[in-house]
Amino acid sequence: MLNGLIHAHSGLRWLLLFALVYAIFNAFSKKKNGRFEAKDKMISLFAFILTHVQLLIGLLLYLLEKRWTGFSHMKDAYSRFFAVEHTLGMLIAIVLITLGYIQSKKATTDSKKFGKIGVYYLIALIIIIASIPWPFREALGAGWF
Numbered sequence: 001m002l003n004g005l006i007h008a009h010s011g012l013r014w015l016l017l018f019a020l021v022y023a024i025f026n027a028f029s030k031k032k033n034g035r036f037e038a039k040d041k042m043i044s045l046f047a048f049i050l051t052h053v054q055l056l057i058g059l060l061l062y063l064l065e066k067r068w069t070g071f072s073h074m075k076d077a078y079s080r081f082f083a084v085e086h087t088l089g090m091l092i093a094i095v096l097i098t099l100g101y102i103q104s105k106k107a108t109t110d111s112k113k114f115g116k117i118g119v120y121y122l123i124a125l126i127i128i129i130a131s132i133p134w135p136f137r138e139a140l141g142a143g144w145f
Contacts, residue, residue: 005064013132019043020051023044024121028118054090
């Protein structure tokens with residue numbers, strides 16, 4: 001079960017990254033003179049939902065692997081990355097995506113709706129990319145899938 005969750009979490013990141021890039025591109029391309037329609041809401045909602053699915057899988061993995069073992073993990077770069085850096089970075093990104101989605105719903109004009117989604121999702125995407133254990137990162141590489 002643990003191995004399946006790891007592969008699901010790792011593979012789902014590609015769908016999430018694509019959804020975020022698509023939502024950001026959609027938001028910035030329609031910001032000036034686009035109309036915020038149901039399709040645009042669904043694009044941002046899909047990215048929002050995928051991030052929360054990743055959060056649930058990640059939290060389940062975190063609990064199953066028992067990464068939090070006091071402060072002894074701070075000595076090991078691999079354990080520290082997953083226990084602190086990856087977890088904190090992803091939580092910040094998920095909060096930003098949630099705030100962007102909520103702020104876009106509260107915005108009064110279509111331009112502001114697209115702006116909120118574009119900016120919040122873009123900042124979150126940068127944090128997510130920095131927090132992923134890419135295969136080319138020394139001693140952290142987790143594989144492409």
